[in-house]
Amino acid sequence: MLPQSMGSETNIKLPFSFIIFSTVALVASQILLLFKGVMIAEGIFRTPAVWSAAHLLILGWALMTAMGAMYQLVPVAFLTPIWSEKLGYFQFFISSVGISLFAACLYFYPQYALFPGLVTLGGIVLFLIQMFMTLKKQAKPNVLTLFVGTALFCLMFTIILGIMMAYFLSAGTSSVHYQAFFQSHLLLGIAGWFTLLIFGFSYKMIPMFSLSHGYSMAPAKYVFGIYTAGLALSLASFFTGNTLLLEIGFFLLFAGFLLFAVHTRSILKKRIKKKLDKPFTFTIIAIGFGTLIHLAAFLAMVLHSTRLGGSLIYAYLLLWVALSIFGYLYKIVPFLWWTHKYSKEIGKKSVPSLKEMMNERVVIPIFSIFIISTLMVFSSTVFNLSLLFTIGQCLLSLAMIWFSISLLSVIKK
């Protein structure tokens, strides 16, 4: 028998700071898209308002949420305490100031976006140092370390490419590789960082929340190999202009994702908890959406329907990345608050279960509106229907604001 000291004690202040900031950024991005984003319906994505809203959504919400979640999940998944909590608070301060100024500059003065971009970069670099130092301390690295470590490398390169593009913009110069930088920035940021990160933590959380036992983890290394090969080939194609390479790359990305979906299904088949929590069910549904969008991206590539690129990226961000994060946040936030409020009461008196910390009745309406409205906005961008965009975006903003309120209402429990 091996007694363990795990260091998985949860300091709720740090992850909570990130999650509260990210929730405000989410609401702000939605308001901005609602009032200034109507040009998206005409396929015009490169406007200051869309840049600002996109970065508020991706950096302010998704990245800050991912960072906050990692401050809680890394000690849990890797049985390793965070390297430096002080650095964590400092990093939060730098990142939140940087992202706020960056989003404001992209909207009002895009030509001056470089400086706040560098501050944001500073915050992200501090986060990367924190995580690499933490993972370095892990006693027994495993396949999850591979997913999360590679996701962190992808984040690093995404940011470097982003800063180079901001430099070109501010200096008024251009590069023959600008388009390749832009495509690589998107691919590494979305599929490299977010997808590999979600894959990695899902391998810990899906069995944990479904109480699955006796499943094989062998397919995980094939998921990793195929998906990262897809990333590498796609990146190579951006710089060489070789379309066959891009088609193979996108096929491998789809195949890797499909294998992840099949593997997840096999894990869930071994579950003991038959009735899954509702938010967690939507996290599983997100895997289905991710698979379909990867297939659509591959088909669009083969059929040369490049016009669909922006719409598919939008759908991927919302129906895979955001939906997964939404589902997990419904588990993470109640856990953090429960730990703060009840961890010292357990065994002394009756305490609520984690499920009782949230109002589960609102989950199906919120998530359903979210999915339907995202599909409406997606369709509006495919068919250039501005009225559908406005209706869809109104509903989507409503769902996201309702989600934010529902999530933060946990503090009343």
Next chain:
Amino acid sequence: MNVSEKVLEELKNVYDPELNINIVDLGLIYDINVSNDGAALITMTLTTPGCPLHDSIVSGVKFCVEDMDEIQSVEVNLVWEPAWSPEKMTPEGLKMLRG
């Protein structure tokens, strides 16, 4: 009922807040040893290594048993081997989980 059995009964008041099932029916308690001078050594596990509720559940076990008249001190020995498996659950626990 001897003291160890009383401790086991008392531990049914400690619930895993994620699953909302008490830790005895979940099969997390491996062994209870109470010495003549009232020092309890509880050997237990969790459903997964790195369970985020690790600290809360272990403290819950301590608080719960410390309150018993027969117990003077409590030590919790958290182990990962043998690993927890569904077979360790009681029929009541399984029934609650499977709904």
